[in-house]
Amino acid sequence: MYRLSEEETLIQKTVRDFATRELGPLVAEAECSGRFPREQILPRMASLGLLSICVPPELGGVGGSTLMLCIVAEEVARMSGGFAIGAMASVVAPSALVKLSGGKVAAPVLDSLVQGMVMPAMAFTEPGAGSDLMAIRTKVTKTDRGLVLDGSKAFISNGPTADVYLVAAVRAEVIDAPREERTKGLGVYVVPRGLDGFTIGKPLHKLGMRSSETGELHFDSVVLPAGPSLGSTRSDGDKKSGMRAMMDLLDYNRLYIAALSIGIAQAAFEASLEYVKQRRAFDKPIGHHQATGFKVARMAVKLDAARALVQRGCELYDAGVRCAREVAEAKLYATEAAVEITGEAVQIHGAYGYSQEFPVERYFRDAKVGTIWEGTSEIQQQIICRELGLYD
């Protein structure tokens, strides 16, 4: 259980009601079509204030805490993991842009995002670089025409349909430099859809998260609109390397992903709890067979533990405390717990669990990506080892 403030409790109730009433009826069609129904989801989320959480009120946001973002992730994912990932960039990007730009993000860009009229995507991964972000080859070159972007991105959520992309790239002059130097040349660039030389690849067919679109992006001598790269300078005047800024952003995203996984697992838990009470075998409800009842008990414990880790990560992140280890622990534990819980949910439902008659097969398919994206489980463990001083 989270320990929620009054404001956080209100957000939780608002999103749960919205998800049940408005998102639930959209799930089946979106799973079949493989399309995120952004027109029906994003403007409504904006009207509920869910796209401007953590954006300061003086910039037109509702303010609030990182835990509130996580509550949105969890409650939307409880209905549909695909919707939670389709909405992720819209929920996270406005406040991330404010952070990365040190509060200097252009008002029209921010307004269009928080109103849900423009859908963003976050493009870090490349065909040849996922876990090792320092190995990305997408580059920006300073020319007389302005900054020019070249390269490709892969596996980008909302890639096929977004309006604006936050693209990680390296400055051309350090692209072949040693790692240390390359990290200083990393930055995040705002790239609108439709620029000359910017093409979108085919959507990817996936195991799960089918109501969110994923795809490739190609940049061939794309001249970027004027404006500074994000993540190289902060408003307080402190220079911050692009890599450091990207890592901060990843911590933020990882907390969202951890909470998203909890939402999927919560749905699987609720379905299982209900099922073990009504399904009978050997003259009693299957929940009365200890082997089955214990599975549900362990689901409850894992959910509580995962939420406690997420809450701790959020509190430290908001306090500005270094929390790479705590965030990695939350991401690792919550995403792996979701895989275990959804797997047990299928087992508890027997043959029905394996069929599309019940939603647990979808929860099972959707949960798996949690241990892969935003840093795999192995990378989270590597971070924990590093923070424990194992590599000093």
Ligand SMILES: Cc1cc2nc3c(=O)[nH]c(=O)nc-3n(C[C@H](O)[C@H](O)[C@H](O)COP(=O)(O)OP(=O)(O)OC[C@H]3O[C@@H](n4cnc5c(N)ncnc54)[C@H](O)[C@@H]3O)c2cc1C
């Ligand atoms: C559905 C989906 C949506 C996605 N959406 C986005 C998005 O919106 N934006 C974005 O930028 N990316 C996105 N991604 C990409 C995702 O973040 C990457 O897939 C992830 O970071 C892993 O990178 P990789 O797939 O290249 O794996 P690799 O880096 O090739 O890793 C392969 C395997 O090697 C292991 N490995 C690698 N290095 C180490 C090491 N040092 N120690 C131990 N093991 C290691 C990994 O853990 C993994 O098991 C998405 C991916 C998926 C599947």
